[in-house]
Amino acid sequence: MRLKNLRQNLRQHLKQNLRQNLKLLGLVILTLIVVTGCGANANSSQGNVIFIHPDGTSAAHWGAARLLYYGPDGRLNWDKMSELGVYTGHMKNQISATSNGGAVTHATGVKVNADSFGLDENSKPVVALSGKNMTIMQEAVAAGKGTALINSGMIHEPGTAAFVAKAPHRRLFAEITKQVVESGVDVILGGGEMWYLPEGVAGKHTKPDQSQRKDGLNLIEQAKKKGYTVVYTKDELLKLPTNTKKVLGVFAADDTYNDFAEEGLKKLNLPNYVPTAPTVGEMLDVTLKIMSNKGSNFLVVLEEEGTDNFSNFNNASGTLEALKHADDAIGVAMKYIESNSNTMLLTAADSDAGGLEVVGPTEIDFPLNKPLPEKSANGAPVDGIGGAKTAPFVSKPDKNGKSFPFAIAWSSLGDNSGGIVSRAHGLNADKLPTTVDNTDIYRLMYRSLFGKEIPQK
Numbered sequence: 001m002r003l004k005n006l007r008q009n010l011r012q013h014l015k016q017n018l019r020q021n022l023k024l025l026g027l028v029i030l031t032l033i034v035v036t037g038c039g040a041n042a043n044s045s046q047g048n049v050i051f052i053h054p055d056g057t058s059a060a061h062w063g064a065a066r067l068l069y070y071g072p073d074g075r076l077n078w079d080k081m082s083e084l085g086v087y088t089g090h091m092k093n094q095i096s097a098t099s100n101g102g103a104v105t106h107a108t109g110v111k112v113n114a115d116s117f118g119l120d121e122n123s124k125p126v127v128a129l130s131g132k133n134m135t136i137m138q139e140a141v142a143a144g145k146g147t148a149l150i151n152s153g154m155i156h157e158p159g160t161a162a163f164v165a166k167a168p169h170r171r172l173f174a175e176i177t178k179q180v181v182e183s184g185v186d187v188i189l190g191g192g193e194m195w196y197l198p199e200g201v202a203g204k205h206t207k208p209d210q211s212q213r214k215d216g217l218n219l220i221e222q223a224k225k226k227g228y229t230v231v232y233t234k235d236e237l238l239k240l241p242t243n244t245k246k247v248l249g250v251f252a253a254d255d256t257y258n259d260f261a262e263e264g265l266k267k268l269n270l271p272n273y274v275p276t277a278p279t280v281g282e283m284l285d286v287t288l289k290i291m292s293n294k295g296s297n298f299l300v301v302l303e304e305e306g307t308d309n310f311s312n313f314n315n316a317s318g319t320l321e322a323l324k325h326a327d328d329a330i331g332v333a334m335k336y337i338e339s340n341s342n343t344m345l346l347t348a349a350d351s352d353a354g355g356l357e358v359v360g361p362t363e364i365d366f367p368l369n370k371p372l373p374e375k376s377a378n379g380a381p382v383d384g385i386g387g388a389k390t391a392p393f394v395s396k397p398d399k400n401g402k403s404f405p406f407a408i409a410w411s412s413l414g415d416n417s418g419g420i421v422s423r424a425h426g427l428n429a430d431k432l433p434t435t436v437d438n439t440d441i442y443r444l445m446y447r448s449l450f451g452k453e454i455p456q457k
Contacts, residue, residue, distance in 0.1 A: 046451030047342030047427045048291070050284075050300045050333045051441070053106070053159045054326035055099060056308030056353025058418040064316075064358050065323035067406060071396035077331035081345065083429045085436035087420040089350045096417045099308065100170040102350025102438060103162035107135035109442030109454065117158060117176070118166030125166055129442055129454045136445055137163040137185065137299055145449070146291045146298030147185045150283045152325065153255045153305030154192030155180050160303050174213050181219045181226075181248070187290060187300075188228075189237075189249035189283045191256045191274075196220045204232040205253040223248045234278035242289040251277035259309035262317055262387030272310070272318040273325075280304050281328035288336050297342070299449055302329060311353035312415070316383035316393075316408035319356065337426040344427040344448040348441055352418025355411025366392045366405035376409055383408040 054061075066076050089097045092111045101114045109129030113121055118135070120126055125133050132139060140147050141164075149160040156165075156176040164183035165176045177195040180188060193203045196219040197211040203220070213219075220230055228248040231237045237249055256277035258270040265272070273279075278286075280302055291298040306322030333345045359382065366372065371389045372382050384390035384407055392405035422441070424432040428448045433440055443454050 046297065047344065047448055048297045048299070048340065049445045049449045050288075050336075050343065050345045051106070051302070051445060052326065052329055052333065052345065052347045053103075053301070053303040054307045054323070054347065054349055055159050055303055055305050056311050056351050056415060057323065057326070057349045057420070058352035058356065059421050060352075060356050060358060060419060061307065061311070061319065061323060062421070064356065064406075064408060065320055065327060067358065067360075067395040067404070068320050068393055069324055069327075069396060071398050072404065073399040074396060076327045077334060078327050078347065078423060080334065081330070081347070081423040081425040081429075083424040083432040085422045085424075085432045085434050087348055087350075087422040087436045087438070089417070089420065089438040096415055097350040097438070098170075098415070099350065100158035100162060103158040103160075105438045106348070106350070106441045107137065107163045109136075109439045109446070111439060115169070117168070117170045117172075118162055119168060123168065129439070130446065130452075135163050136442060136449065137301060138183070140299045140449060141184045143450075145296050146294040148187035148287045148291065148298070148300040148302075149180065149185050149189070150187070150280055150287060150300065150302040151190035151305055152257060152277075152280050152303070152322070153190060153309070154195065155188060155190035155250075156192060156195060157190070157303060157305050159305060160190070160301050163301050174215065178217065178219060181223050186245070186294070187247045187249075187287050188223075189247070189251070189278075189287070191250070191252035191254060191277070193220075193250045193253045196250060203253070204250070207253075210253055220248070220250065233276045234282060235276075237278050237286055238282065240286060240290070243293050244290055247286075247290065249278075249283065255305065255309070257306040257309065257318065257322065259306065259313055259315070259318065261313045261315050262383070262390075264313075265315075265318075266386075272315075272321045273306070279325045279328060281325060281332050284329050284332045288332070292340075297449065299445070304329065307349075308351070308353045308415070311356060311410075312413055314354055314381055314383065314410040314413060315387070316356075317385060317387070319354070319408075320393075334425060342427055344429065344444070345425040346422070346432075346441065346444055347424075348422040348436070348438075349420050350438065351415035352420055353415050354413065355416045355418060357409045357411070358406050359409050360404060360406035363405055366407065368392065368394060368405055372407050380409045380411060383410070 098114045165179035228246040304326035310318030422436040
C-alpha cells in the first residue's frame with residue numbers, strides 16, 4: 001500500500017512540474033516573438049537610422065583623404081564600415097544627378113527630374129514608395145520618432161532640406177528655410193542665418209544688409225516660440241543639456257565654410273571653415289545624445305556639403321578638410337552603434353563633384369619643395385597644398401615609414417556620374433545591395449526605421 005501511494009504522489013508531482021514547465025516554455029516563446037518581431041515583419045528589424053550624405057564624393061575622393069590623413073596603409077572610418085555597394089544614381093530625365101533631385105529620391109524612393117525639389121513634372125508632390133504623400137522624415141515626424149537635420153551648408157541645402165520641404169525651384173531659399181523651421185523636426189543644425197531674418201535685421205553672424213527675407217518673418221523668433229533652444233556657436237552647442245527637447249543651431253550667415261578656390265581665399269584672408277562653427281561630427285555627437293533621451297527610435301540625416309562645394313571650385317585643400325569632417329562624423333556614428341546595435345548607419349553621395357583624381361608619381365617628378373605644374377599633359381588643372389603651382393600634398397607614412405608626394409587633378413567644375421560608393425554599418429547593413437540604385441537608399445532606411453520592407457517594382 002505504501003508503495004502504491006508513493007507512485008501516485010510521484011505521478012502527481014511530475015504532472016504539476018510538467019504544467020509549470022509548459023507555462024514557462026510558453027512565456028519564453030511569447031517573449032521571443034515580441035523581441036524578434038515575428039509576425040507580419042518577421043524578416044525586418046526596427047531601429048534608428050543615421051544617413052550621412054558626404055555630397056559629391058567618389059571613391060577617388062575617399063582615396064585622397066586616406067592618403068593625407070592616414071597614409072596608404074591606413075584606414076578611414078569610412079573604410080571600416082562593414083558593407084559596400086557601387087551606387088548608381090541616374091535621374092528620371094538625365095544621367096548625372098543634381099543635389100536636389102538626388103535628395104528627393106533619397107527622401108522618397110522615387111526617381112524624379114533633375115530640377116525637382118519634392119514636386120514632379122506636373123508640380124504635384126512626389127508620392128513616396130510607401131504610398132504616402134510624405135518623405136521618410138515627414139513620416140517619422142508624424143509617427144512621433146526622433147528626427148534631426150544636420151548640414152555644414154545653409155539649412156536650405158537640398159541634401160537635408162528636401163527631406164521636409166517642397167518647392168517649384170531649389171533657389172527659393174526663403175521658402176525652403178521656412179518649411180524646414182515649420183517641419184516639426186527636433187534638431188535642426190546648419191548655416192544660413194541670412195535666410196532666417198527679415199531684410200535690415202542684424203543677427204549673430206549677419207549684418208543688416210545681408211539679411212534676405214522679404215516677407216518680414218523672423219524665423220529664429222518663430223522657432224523660439226515653437227520651443228526650440230537656439231544656439232549660434234560650437235561652444236553653445238557643446239554646452240547644451242542632453243535633455244534639451246528641440247534645438248535650432250544657426251552657425252553662420254552663409255555656409256559654415258568659405259567655398260572659393262584657394263587663390264580667392266588667400267585674397268580674402270579666409271580659412272576653409274568658419275572657426276566658431278561646429279563640425280558635422282560635433283553636431284552629430286550632440287544630436288545623438290539628445291536623441292538617446294527621447295525614448296523612441298530616430299532618423300538623423302546629415303550632409304557634409306563642403307565636399308561638394310569645394311570640389312566644384314576645384315579647391316583641393318578645402319575638399320580634403322571637408323572629407324575629414326565627413327569621416328569624423330562617420331566615426332561618431334560607428335562609436336554610437338557599438339553600444340546601440342539597433343542603429344543603421346548608411347552613407348551615399350549622389351554625384352562625383354569636380355571629377356577629382358589622385359596623381360602620385362615619385363619624388364623625382366614631384367619634389368617636395370617645388371611647385372607642381374599648373375596642368376597635366378592633357379590640360380587638366382592640378383592642385384597642391386595651396387592650389388595651383390604650389391608644393392604637392394604629402395601622405396602620412398605607410399607601414400614602412402615612407403611618405404609620398406601627390407597632387408589632385410580635376411576633370412570639371414560640376415557634378416559628374418563617377419565612381420560613387422554607398423556603405424552601410426550596423427542594423428540591416430547586410431541588406432545593402434552590391435550595386436545600389438539611388439531608390440534603394442530610401443528602402444534601406446525605411447526598413448530599419450519602420451520595420452517594413454518595400455519590395456522592388
